[in-house]
Amino acid sequence: MQAPSFGGVKIPSGNGQTIRLSRGASLADFGDKVEVNPASLVQVLLHLGEMVTATQSLPDETLQLLGDELKYNVEVVSPEDEDRELLESFSIEFGEDAGTDEDLRPRPPVVTVMGHVDHGKTKLLDTIRSSNVVGGEAGGITQHIGAYQVGTEVDGEDRKITFIDTPGHEAFTAMRARGAQATDIAVLVVAADDGVKPQTAEAIDHAKAAEVPIVVAINKIDVEGADPQRVRAQLTEYGVVAEEFGGDVQCVEISALRGENLNSLLEAVVLTSDAALDLRANPEMEAQGLAIEAYLDRGRGSMATVLVQRGTLNVGDSIVCGDAYGRVRAMLDEHGTNVKSAEPSRPVQVLGLTNVPSAGDSFLVVKDDRVARQIAQQREARERFAQQSRSTRRVTIDTWKDALAEGERNELLLIVKGDMSGSVEALEESLSKIDVGGEEVDIRVIGRGVGAITQNDINLAASAGAIIVGFNVRPEGKNSELADRMGVDIRYYSVIYQAIDEIEAAVKGLLKPIYEEVQLGSAEIREVFKVPRVGNIAGSIVRGGTIRRNTKARLIREGIVVSENLNVDSLRRFKDDATEVREGFECGIGVGYNDVRIGDTIETYEMREKPRD
Template identity: 60%
Template sequence: MSGKLRVHELAKQLGVTSKELLATLKEQGEFVKTASSTIEPPVVKKMKAHYAKQAGGNDAAEEKKSEAGPKKPPLKKPGQNRAKAAALKPATPKPGAQPKPAGDKPAPGDPKPGAPKPAGGQSAPKPGAPKPAAAKPGAPKPGAPKPAAAKPGAPKPGAPKPAAAKPGAPKPGAPKPGAKGGAPTPGAMPRPVPKPGRPRVANNPFSSNTGGGQRPPRPGGGRPGGGRSGSGQGGPRPGGARQGGGKRPSPADMPAGPSPTQMPSKAAAPGGRGRGGGRGRGGGPGGPRFGGPGGGFRGRGGRRGGTAGAFGRPGGAPGKRRKSKGQKRAEYEEMHKPNVIGGVRLPDGGGKTVRLRQGATLSDLAEKINTEASSLVQALFNLGEMVTATQSVSEDTLQLLGAEINYEVQIVSPEDEDRELLESFDLQFGEDEGGEEALEHRPPVVSVMGHVDHGKTRLLDSIRKANVGRGEAGGITQGIGAYQTEVTLEDRPRKITFLDTPGHEAFTAMRARGAKSTDLAILVVAADDGVMPQTVEAINHAKAAELPIVVAVNKVDKPEAQPDKIRGQLTEYGLVPEEYGGDTMFIDISAKQGTGIDDLLEAVLLTADAALELTANPDMDAQGVAIESHLDRGRGPVSTVIVQRGTLRVGDSIVVGGNFGRVRRMVDEWGNDVEEAGPSRPVQVQGLNGVPGPGDNLLVVDDDRVARQIAAQRDARQRAAMQARRKKRVSLENLDQALKERSQLNLILKGDNAGSVEALEEALLKIEVDDEVQVNIIDRGVGAVTQTNVTLAAASDAIIIGFNVRADGKATEEANAEGVEIRYYSVIYQAIEDVESALKGMLKPIYEERDLGEAEIRQIFKASAVGLIAGCMVTEGKVKRGAKLRLIRDGNVITPDATIESLRREKDDANEVAKGYECGMVLSYPDIQTGDIIQTYEMVEVPRD
């Protein structure tokens, strides 16, 4: 699937939601169902190019828009502007205008050195104005307020100033609101200028005067350093009309020129921040900048005394200006903008990681991201999945939903989850056992593995001088047995712990657990049978667990035995004998005759001493693993455990998987009571509240309360994970298929131990007969069949399978009364065969067509009661009443599925008419003609294999 992506993955890469991407795909003609559908590489490339082109177009548009702001519209001819301004120049002051005081008269002088040159045709400054001797460029006359840049055609300084241009005149201070540039803005209604001495903040951003009334002159002269740099300072603007209107400036781009009412302040150096009038930036070689002369919006000059315009705080340079409250709020809302999935608002994760356990529910995810579970349910429904808030959700579904709301969902592995649980109680499984002085040698734990019926149990019988195989149902081992025996090596007694694992193919999980729980493996291969499938599987399990392997070639006493052939076959799997230059020990034995057993045990101990350093601390709290568990009628739950480190004692509070309890009694493989068990010692433990699962870890804790809490949390997590693994989701796409009636064989499994029940369940679930039928295991457990099992089976129409267990008296009576079937088995493959046969019997039948005969229509009769009657001659086979037929005319099939509704021979009704006889038929298809051929057939059920 190189190059393929799912819709939600591509949407995350492109920065869009899955719903938007699905809509785009449909617009492009791509047929994609849901956000979890896979997209082919050409479509992925096509979508990336589409969004890249779209993003490029948006960037170009924004760049063009941003360039259009500073860009000034083309200047009109100066002559036109002057003529228009002269025509609109008021002859007398307006009634509300006040004559400026004498002190406000600016000193006449040359224009500022940095001011832009007037366009051709514009009038130059008046030649008679004397230059001030000590004033800096752009500095106002001491004691006089800074005037705004003189309007084109304005009266001389000192003359009464009109408040605003007459209607029809171009408004000099600001462009037309919303205009993108170009034409000058028409003037607004006249507004009187406030009286002097009453300064106020201007609220009209489109006024030519940004301030209120004028302030009195600053006592003692202006600030040292002069006023702001920018046009309009130090004298009136050179004559000439204003050059065209521009785009309405944003609040951040307000011109920095002072208003007529602003108090004098420090003068900036030439080329400062102030906005110039006309075409360029005022105050020296600062580069061109948009803006009108004088008035309009105030810009941020970095000094006191400025008056804020109607858009809030003044603006400044684009790179250093302070953001307005509206801009900050917009950015904050954009950062915390919730995701909207199908109308449901969900929080944006911002790429955060959320850790969830296996089998987590939407309620768990909602608690992690602080939202409502109902919102997640609705959002998931819009994505095509129907899940309830308390229903366990698969890992793929959680990750899909997390990707939509910008969360990275991480599913914690069962090992990490259990480690975190124990750490919350200040516990740790497999913790440091202390220093080397606290460690002692322990016996090796050896797993006996191999193909079924190759002599594994007989080998252990020979070692233990017992006969376990005789008691096994069918002569095969169906559970793990743990034994410890004592042997003598170099005149020194040594102990070895053996695990006998099943060899049948259904017990793969048991063999894997046996390999993980041991230090060394004995691979038993029959010399007369060779390497078989389970032999190869056992080799793979041992290699995966990194176990040293000792090969026992069994049944060498048989005439057809070929030990050398076994050595050659195992060489292909990496097990090279020592005599061939390898490092694997091969021992020829006969478990039945008892020959070679001592050599095998010696080889096991030598391999363990050479390849392994087997030590453990016997003084710490016990830790181990449950090998097998079962429910005993008199003793309750019994679990066979191997202590891996520490010492287990009677009375200890223990937790094993999702079960807890106190050790009431311990017995060894011989049935003798044991008060304590050290490392590598197998014992049967009684006192648990339930039957642990095979492979569950055993841990000694301080008291029963801690054990109960740990077990409760483990049990809840295991049930949730199992529900998520088994539950098949119903999506909107397969809803119709799910609603169709589908045959299911409901089963309830009961067995003598947990490992056998697990193996039987896995074997039954692997049965594949057809898509129409399936096995559904609704319950499983360890122990005898109870009334509760029968009641559940009656309610769900299930069959109870008992594996090496029986039903008690009341359960049997209730099963007979309710009609519940209970099947008992002692060999696993018999149960598998019966269930497979039952599934085949549930399959829908297959029908095939079988030809009956042909008839030719010779004549057609009409009858008012029945319509047209076909007078026919049977030419082949026979025709039957109610049979299906095909009507053929001129070699073409007219109707393929008509039926014979009535059949008569002369005047009598007939069930069938044979070849060579005439008959009359009434067909379900009325359009018949003379010469038509009638082919009759019937559908026959065919048995399915």
């Protein structure tokens, strides 16, 4: 058969031959598979109306188009299949217990607490583990995931239960769903005075989809209007039938605020686990499991909360988690105590990873650092190529509607950065699900990460035409000025629903006149002075703009917003009160917040009304 010719370039026909390519592969990759010069493939695509370079990552459709033209059957390998093949190349079996039945040992149940917002999930876990999570959360909503192991006594025997705390608001559907998939039993918290709500039904759906047993905690039995029997009747409508009504679901009436009947709830979890599940794992194999949460810690680097699902994780093990790898330098339990090993169902914080993995990433122990590095680097390269293949031209949120009207754009690209990987995942999931009212328009997240907004984020946004959404993070160093020069639009938020509402309003063209944040000045803290009856005063030098008394302020530490909604209560130059201090001058600043440290940045701003088109 004669080779087809494209502009004088002859390329042999594939005759239906199948070739496998990674998602985001380039023409160079295609050429390697079919032993053809990539420059020839560039001409083929040019003939087909596609102008690309030999090293550019291509979307699946372009690879399929090229394959059809050259009579090749192109099979784009999914990330999951590619990852499985990668592990098989290192003779690693992931997701299965090695050994025989005799090697399996009983393990504690892993429990997810689910339910409607403000029904008392966080308070329940607070009471169980005697700590307070609510105080540090914006808007009083649980925005991060944690895991904790508690002990109880059932029939004279000490038993352990692992709790995974998933957020309760509908915006965190993805996080809650992942929590259900990682767990054995779902504890459904329902307020006795409020009954079954939409998110309660949503939690039931997640638990049933994950095929996990449900234990119902009917909370707030001590408040006025509490009616536990009504709750049991409502749950019946959703297929959750209490034992009192002839079903197999245990319902326990509790008061998380007063700590009433919590032992009965824990006992119900253990009994349900014993009756419905055969929870066993092999503690002798190399550890495998799941990353529940991860973030960057000042001084200690990447901190990943992992749940060991099989095997035993030991200090000194070489592990790979997503595209992060490293040797376990230390492990901490829920109380911050160092532990040397973690058996199945044990959640621990791991120190020693090279970077921050994503919440939900699987981890596994490998034989040495070299293997861990190879697996992580191949995963990272695959993800980078896939992201590049999705990149397109640039835009800002203010001009996006105009570009759409002119036919220049049919999608809004976003880069999401946050202080915790769980928040990033939830925000990404929520933004991608915004209904923009037409099939011809799409919202797509092309990049995400944990930590301060970096130069790489800004470069990607500039080249791809993306908008950066910062959740509790700020640009590091001079990157804010770089973003201004490159025309990159950065949006800052501290509550996830504000981000969702504003992006949705922007793409629908429904934004009303709003208040815009205008930065006034920033100051670097050089010294901290303790003043009796006043608190800590930050001895600072103004690095940019002007610091004014009685303006709003925020405290930033290594690019992360430590405290929001502060106020410049006092401003002094030496011993004299000052109304304002300009760039380059030193001053003492009091913001009514005592946890100020040398090296922190105080950023002042004001809200100005700005009408939007």
